[in-house]
Amino acid sequence: MSESLHTLTTMPAERRRGCPFDPPAELIEAREHGPISRYVFPDGHQGWLVSGYDLVRAVLADPRFSSRKELMIHHPTIDYSGIEVPPAPPGEFLLMDEPRHGRYRKPLVGKFTVRRMRQLTERVEQITAEHLDAMEKAGPPVDLVTAFAKPIPAIVICELLGVPYEDRGRFQEQIDTFLGGEASDEELIAAYVATQNYLAELVAAKRANPTDDVLSDLMDSDLTDEELRGMALILLSAGFDTTANMLALGTFALLRNPAQLAALRADPTMIDRAVEELLRYLSVAKQFYRVALEDVELGGQTIKAGTMVILSLNTANRDPERFTDPHVLDLNRQEGGHLAFSHGIHQCLGQQLARVEMRVAFPALLNRFPTLRLAVPADEVVLRPESADIYGVKSLPVAWDV
Amino acid sequence: MRISVDAGRCIGSGMCVLTAGEVFDQSEDDGKVVVLRPEPPAESWEAVRRAVDLCPSAALKALA
Numbered sequence: 001m002s003e004s005l006h007t008l009t010t011m012p013a014e015r016r017r018g019c020p021f022d023p024p025a026e027l028i029e030a031r032e033h034g035p036i037s038r039y040v041f042p043d044g045h046q047g048w049l050v051s052g053y054d055l056v057r058a059v060l061a062d063p064r065f066s067s068r069k070e071l072m073i074h075h076p077t078i079d080y081s082g083i084e085v086p087p088a089p090p091g092e093f094l095l096m097d098e099p100r101h102g103r104y105r106k107p108l109v110g111k112f113t114v115r116r117m118r119q120l121t122e123r124v125e126q127i128t129a130e131h132l133d134a135m136e137k138a139g140p141p142v143d144l145v146t147a148f149a150k151p152i153p154a155i156v157i158c159e160l161l162g163v164p165y166e167d168r169g170r171f172q173e174q175i176d177t178f179l180g181g182e183a184s185d186e187e188l189i190a191a192y193v194a195t196q197n198y199l200a201e202l203v204a205a206k207r208a209n210p211t212d213d214v215l216s217d218l219m220d221s222d223l224t225d226e227e228l229r230g231m232a233l234i235l236l237s238a239g240f241d242t243t244a245n246m247l248a249l250g251t252f253a254l255l256r257n258p259a260q261l262a263a264l265r266a267d268p269t270m271i272d273r274a275v276e277e278l279l280r281y282l283s284v285a286k287q288f289y290r291v292a293l294e295d296v297e298l299g300g301q302t303i304k305a306g307t308m309v310i311l312s313l314n315t316a317n318r319d320p321e322r323f324t325d326p327h328v329l330d331l332n333r334q335e336g337g338h339l340a341f342s343h344g345i346h347q348c349l350g351q352q353l354a355r356v357e358m359r360v361a362f363p364a365l366l367n368r369f370p371t372l373r374l375a376v377p378a379d380e381v382v383l384r385p386e387s388a389d390i391y392g393v394k395s396l397p398v399a400w401d402v
Numbered sequence: 403m404r405i406s407v408d409a410g411r412c413i414g415s416g417m418c419v420l421t422a423g424e425v426f427d428q429s430e431d432d433g434k435v436v437v438l439r440p441e442p443p444a445e446s447w448e449a450v451r452r453a454v455d456l457c458p459s460a461a462l463k464a465l466a
């Protein structure tokens with residue numbers, strides 16, 4: 001087996017030209033060789049790349065694989081040899097294991113249930129309509145990212161957490177710097193300091209004047225201000241950047257698949273399935289990491305304790321052993337179970353909110369502009385680099401008949 | 403069919419509610435799964451099996 005083991009020594013820096021929705025060719029190839037490949041990190045660490053559906057899902061569900069930040073001492077594209085990585089700051093539970101993780105996730109879960117998120121539908125419809133009104137008033141061409149995809153989820157998460165609307169712009173800029181994948185170290189540090197200052201003010205303000213929102217509700221618990229800052233950071237950054245990229249990249253994908261778009265327009269009841277398919281097909285949260293806490297047998301290989309594993313959600317969601325014609329966008333696809341929101345204890349806390357946002361926003365956009373189209377040739381749409389944690393378009397110029 | 407739940411494992415993802423809403427709900431307090439119909443009618447079995455498979459934390463079992 002080990003003779004035929006496929007090895008990767010770098011992460012692909014870009015996607016194949018003309019295929020903005022497909023994972024980089026090197027990763028698709030790796031999966032074709034088998035669901036697990038060797039990955040040699042730039043610092044020499046011999047880790048693994050897991051690219052097949054079953055194995056990715058198995059690792060995500062397995063507590064022997066850790067999400068702890070302090071164990072992730074190897075970077076997939078940069079040599080930081082010998083660097084010490086501190087544990088995740090209090091409240092930032094994405095990069096924690098139990099029991100630390102549960103201390104922060106548990107008090108939030110009741111606030112993000114299917115029912116509670118569905119109750120937001122009307123408010124999301126209002127916010128969406130306001131942005132469509134503004135687009136219509138401005139007239140084509142419009143950048144869909146700034147006019148629609150970014151502000152709608154940002155306003156929703158701000159209202160849910162009780163972040164004053166005026167503060168939104170200030171915070172969004174920093175998040176863009178963190179997640180855009182193109183900032184220098186100095187820019188990252190400046191954004192980090194600005195964010196921490198902002199969160200400190202926010203939590204202090206809620207402590208002094210609790211209002212009717214998720215953050216204020218948490219003030220009654222034994223969580224410290226430092227912990228609340230961390231939780232707010234995770235919620236805001238996740239809420240700002242992910243759905244936004246799904247909305248913009250999703251619209252791009254629909255416009256590039258006119259038959260699918262026409263089918264969706266003809267049958268609005270398809271929207272729930274269409275959203276799941278766009279999540280699978282685009283997998284904007286494309287890869288995550290885990291570290292083995294003990295030796296684990298996985299797909300015929302032994303993952304040694306302390307070894308880092310790269311989980312490629314986007315290739316797992318394109319695995320032909322799990323999805324028929326995986327590279328085809330089929331809005332009527334019946335096969336559920338995509339991993340776009342991950343699996344296991346870290347599965348997306350905001351997934352039901354993201355679903356409501358997408359189920360409202362896509363149809364509203366398509367209904368308002370029956371002649372919606374790209375305002376530039378498709379190959380001029382500027383994409384985020386592969387170094388970005390969340391994939392998407394930087395801007396999406398669109399037009400319509402007036 | 404009988405449904406059994408390990409509430410200690412549930413992480414409140416809502417996948418079961420989304421998949422078989424006539425059988426599962428989530429608690430208003432802690433977001434954990436609430437089984438509305440521990441012995442679901444036959445027409446729900448397929449959805450229940452799907453929910454069991456999708457549950458991210460293996461908190462559900464359906465004993466046929």
Ligand code: HEM
Nearest residue numbers: 093094238239242243246285340341342346348349350354
């Ligand atoms: C379409 C949009 C979204 C996608 C694709 C997405 C994707 C993901 C993924 C893949 C993870 C798991 C990471 C892992 O396994 O290590 C995750 C976790 C998380 N997401 Fe989302 N997300 C989306 C929207 C949101 C929204 C709107 C929120 C706002 C509340 C949110 C909040 C979170 C939080 C708090 C976590 C950490 C959960 C934990 O560690 O227990 N996400 N998301």
Ligand code: SF4
Nearest residue numbers: 412413415416418457
């Ligand atoms: S799918 Fe599983 S983890 Fe999610 S709410 Fe239902 S029982 Fe809990």
